[in-house]
Amino acid sequence: MRTNHWERVLRDVEKRGYAVVCDARGFVGPAVAYSVGMPDAGAAPDVVLFGAHPDSAARLVQDLVRRRRAGESLGCGGAAIELAASPAALRALGVVAELYAPYAVRYCRLRGIRPVFDQLVLADARGLLPWQPGHAAPPVPLLWTERHAADPAPLSVS
Numbered sequence: 001m002r003t004n005h006w007e008r009v010l011r012d013v014e015k016r017g018y019a020v021v022c023d024a025r026g027f028v029g030p031a032v033a034y035s036v037g038m039p040d041a042g043a044a045p046d047v048v049l050f051g052a053h054p055d056s057a058a059r060l061v062q063d064l065v066r067r068r069r070a071g072e073s074l075g076c077g078g079a080a081i082e083l084a085a086s087p088a089a090l091r092a093l094g095v096v097a098e099l100y101a102p103y104a105v106r107y108c109r110l111r112g113i114r115p116v117f118d119q120l121v122l123a124d125a126r127g128l129l130p131w132q133p134g135h136a137a138p139p140v141p142l143l144w145t146e147r148h149a150a151d152p153a154p155l156s157v158s
Helices: 005-016 054-069 102-111
Strands: 019-023 032-036 046-050 077-083 086-092 117-122
Touching (some): 019 054, 032 102
Antiparallel strands (some): 019 032
16 A cells, blocks of 8 residues: 555654655755654754755754754754754744645644744855855745745744
8 A cells, every 4th residue: 555745744753753854846946854743742843944955954854853852952043053064053934834844834733733943054165054145055045034925924033
């Protein structure tokens, strides 16, 4: 019997407490990887990452999820952190990432909880983050700067 992707996500969340979804094509933009199930466990918001190679993106999101579930505080204000030997940063999102992380949003709605996300961004080869002048990597969506019809309130970024 063939299992569809949604059933596989549900099974992973039930088994491990989270799932990692990776879409190499990106539903509406660049490649995306994201977690599912973190808010349900009370561990932290789900995480979304754009633009990395699918194999490394899945590893980075999984590394972050495991560290958060273990109780490690990684902050969420844009300060650099180290994940899988890659300089990175986390930013809290003031928007719903439904277009980019549909399984995570669907899971939260199924469980009756508010979908919340942090965006993981990677530094370029010189260690510059996407919002720093001179960042050389290909541009990725910086979701905390976007406004969506589903979230008409003004955004606040700490």
